[in-house]
Amino acid sequence: MGVTIKDIAKLANVSHTTVSRALNNSPLIKENTKRKIIEIANQLNYSPDVHARSLVLQKSYTIGLFLTRLSNGTSSSFLAETIKGVNSVIDENYNLYVRGIQDFQDFSAITRKRFDGIILMSQSDIDNAFIYHVLEKEIPLVVLNRQVEERSIVNVLSNDQEGVYEAINLFIENGHRNIALIEGTSHFRSSQERKEGYIKALIDFKLPILQEYMVKGNYDMESGYKAMKKLLALENPPTAVFCSNDDMAIGAMKAVNDAGLFVGADFSIIGFDDIGFSEYTSPALTTVKRPIEKISMVGAQKLLQLMDDVIEENEPIYLTTNLVKRQSVVDLNKKNS
């Protein structure tokens, strides 16, 4: 069934070693025989047995892409962009093994033999245990999206705090003073980062920090909807709400609409991520663009380097967010004048 180098060797009247070398383009082989061997290989439609090669080379040609979870709190676009980003960088000879960490009972199957390298799209502190395991096994590791204490780890992420700060700043420029926050999943690091950006901005602009203006969500649309309902029911409701991701912003917009108000006219919302849909909501959603696909690409590139040379500079790499202004923020200055 499978053609092996031995088969080729027979036909070419050489040893299987010569075939191996020829196919690997070794300079030790005469151009002539090399050509002959390659010819035969093509004719026989030969393709090497990856497992035999892996076994002797101690290399698996497999990269593990792990997310904290695959469902519940991981939006589709987040997952898709991550995979696309990584896939666009690593070549087809590599297997890309995609899993959620939560799927694992124990990590005994995560070995150096099995993975040449691991990319962790980390959303929460709860995968620290995973990180330690990988570190202990000395598998090259890149952690994306969440700052990690260990200096030895390559870390690629976006500066969420700054992004949120800009968003709040935009609200303030537009005359808003009652600015609320819908938070992400509580133990996700990103939720905390964004909350801190919110609080920092309020402090800098000397605005009061109100408990009732900080409502918990869990990054899905429904939670955004519910959170907004709560805010709207307040005695002194906000005029503007920052949502910790776009999914929740879309839920929130729905709640505003259901209350008979119009986003962009009566009420202001800013989201986070800039998923594809945010351009097509009505009105189009102003949001903080987070470069997930870019982060994944850079992360994958870093991992490839790490697998080769062992790079030293382990400074976290920050990719900047940027504020995409669309139509979901009301300018109170104009409105009142």
Place this chain on the structure above:
Amino acid sequence: MGVTIKDIAKLANVSHTTVSRALNNSPLIKENTKRKIIEIANQLNYSPDVHARSLVLQKSYTIGLFLTRLSNGTSSSFLAETIKGVNSVIDENYNLYVRGIQDFQDFSAITRKRFDGIILMSQSDIDNAFIYHVLEKEIPLVVLNRQVEERSIVNVLSNDQEGVYEAINLFIENGHRNIALIEGTSHFRSSQERKEGYIKALIDFKLPILQEYMVKGNYDMESGYKAMKKLLALENPPTAVFCSNDDMAIGAMKAVNDAGLFVGADFSIIGFDDIGFSEYTSPALTTVKRPIEKISMVGAQKLLQLMDDVIEENEPIYLTTNLVKRQSVVDLNKKNS
């Protein structure tokens, strides 16, 4: 670095053969020694070398999940649901290799050795070449989402035509007569299926089929937006539009809004897929739910069976779509009365 069965053998004062058998729970080994060996293995944190095992067992523990493309025409939710569905069925010992077919120059790397089985989420006829290759290599194959001629292939899909028919039916029940269609990517089979459902319904209800009411799109939001603009600019614009997927429906809704009209009041839209967002558009989008995650799960299960027993019944498996009625369809009967 890596613990092997030989290491365990030494410590247990047995041969590596015995260790192998013990770890594979062979009945040939005394319970006593078996326990001892397992004990040592745990202590040493042993985990088998997958490549060595693959080499000797001729089994790769890898399942290939291929999509026609990963970007351009493949929506995020589609990709994400597919992966989630497959992942939920296959256990963690399996690698899941995810790729777009378009990434491949040639298929020589797609071998029986490398993949125990392949799931193809097929979106277009253009991957027929891929299918033939896989078939020729005798790799167990399940094709999802698109009907395939070969009887020998396990085929899991949804009955799109019927789903669309139901949607058009709903329009008609609500008094609509000028019903347009926004089509999906032109060479995708799903686009044709849905178009056929549309035409079939029009014929059955004795409505005229107008060229100008069938506008091409490519499954992304922007194309839906543009297509709707065209329809709105018609001399005799439709009152209702079926969009071949939800992404385009969302684009179309945006176009309606931009024209100063209100979906659900002045204009009717139905989408296809029921992606997460469609519940949160304003108004909530009526749509034909297609069970992508379910299809993927069933497909994965079938593949596992196929890899074991070689199942015979190769009838295509149809999973039913169902119409999710929300608020994007106007009832003309009520309105006019």
Place this chain on the structure above:
DNA sequence: CTGTTAGCGCGTTCAT
């Protein structure tokens, strides 16, 4: 430049 030999880690006859 090419061939001989060995070995990667594992499972599997064939002995005993």
Place this chain on the structure above:
DNA sequence: ATGAACGCGCTAACAG
């Protein structure tokens, strides 16, 4: 019930 020897397909020393 256990072990010795072999082979999966490949690469890498070591000769020549």
